Amino acid sequence: MVLLLSDSDVERVVDLETLAPVVEDALIKQAAGAVERPDRPHYPIGRGLGSSDPLGTAVVMPAYVHGDEYFATKLVSLHEDNEDRGLPTLHAQIVLSNARTGLPMSFMDGTRITNARTGCLGLLAARELASDPVTLAVIGAGAQARWQTRGIAAVRDIDEVRVFSPSDSRYACADDLAAAGIPASAVDSAAEAVEGANVVVTATTSTEPVFPADALAPGALVVAVGAFNAEMQELEAGVFEKAARVFADVPDEVATIGDLTATELTAADLLPMAAFLDGSAGRESDDEILVVESVGSAVFDAAASSHVYGAAREEEEVGTELSL
Secondary structure: OEEEEOHHHHHHHOOHHHHHHHHHHHHHHHHOOOEEOOOOOEEEEOOOOOOOOOOEEEEEEEEEEOOOOEEEEEEEEEOOOHHHHOOOOEEEEEEEEEOOOOOEEEEEEOHHHHHHHHHHHHHHHHHHHOOOOEEEEEEOOOHHHHHHHHHHHHHOOEEEEEEEOOOOHHHHHHHHHHHOOOOEEEOOOHHHHHOOOOEEEEOOOOOOOOOOHHHOOOOOEEEEOOOOOOOOOOOOHHHHHHEEEEEEOOHHHHOOOHHHHOOOOOHHHOEEOHHHHOOOOOOOOOOOEEEEEOOOOHHHHHHHHHHHHHHHHHOOOOOEEEOO
16 A cells, blocks of 8 residues: 655644754765765756747656665656746655565655755754854745745744845745744845845745845855756855855755856865764854755655655554555
């Protein structure tokens, strides 16, 4: 029997505080090489459906963490025009299988898992590299802007959150965060959001820098989670010129995205996020600017979906049993 977990089922068993240690362990094991993480293909989809251009991007993300009972494959699609349709930009499904036998164990909605595990990266970065109180600038107003903010609020005292997006979606995002008890408001420019902020989050699908590097305050932590290929860029080269250290969830892949190709930095110049978790590198002074870049890793999905499956099995009436 296969356990089908809908988004509402996943919502019942996942939260940032319990998922963060799972993602932290996955980051450390990934840096130690104790995982299997094949290359993830990206390919355009939708060409020929009334357009000569692709309508979106599909991604296949398989992974296994050594010693875990399960392995996972995530199927992802990203459609930037979905915001105009009133639909999520990202959709994801995860297939979880038994590592001993290969038997399928669960098919689950992966969108919330993807958002939550990515939110955990901002949580961990802020926990280790920021200090209270936090003035938070959020560039972007989608689901990940909300998850990053909630993750940081779980480990830091938030003094103020300033949300900027070129669209009016910034007002809805700020209202949602305020309704959750987080002091958030929409602002009229990226510079207004970033100036004086000690934590800056970028969560966009932009192909060009989303805030001026000169707006960064001394001591700022920049967490960039939007760009995942060479065509996407959220940060100016000047941000990296100001940075004392740059951390990455997957250094080899981060080195290929637009943020980094706009600089002279290579994978060898990037520190794994595990370095600030195990204490081998981190913040050395209050006025250092630090950058954390994330492209996401299927390892996080494998660890998170295994956690979700175990939690669902422990709860009554979560999920639906199906026979294939």
